[in-house]
Amino acid sequence: MTLKQLDGDQKARVISITGGSKLRQKLALRGISEGTSLKVISSRGPITIKLNGNTVTIGRGMAKKIKVRKI
Numbered sequence: 001m002t003l004k005q006l007d008g009d010q011k012a013r014v015i016s017i018t019g020g021s022k023l024r025q026k027l028a029l030r031g032i033s034e035g036t037s038l039k040v041i042s043s044r045g046p047i048t049i050k051l052n053g054n055t056v057t058i059g060r061g062m063a064k065k066i067k068v069r070k071i
Contacts, residue, residue, distance in 0.1 A: 012037070
């Protein structure tokens with residue numbers, strides 16, 4: 001399952017990121033990497049998530065490259 005497929009108010013853990021080093025770097029700068037736990041706040045339009053006390057918004061294209069497992 002990808003981050004894009006989660007609905008609002010669901011919690012998940014990042015399993016893997018399918019993409020190149022630039023995508024991984026952009027996500028890492030936002031605090032998203034393999035093993036990160038997060039909560040989806042909004043899945044309408046850009047995906048808004050909360051992780052480590054921070055709120056982060058990423059595009060749907062990035063979100064579909066992040067594989068997650070529901071918690």
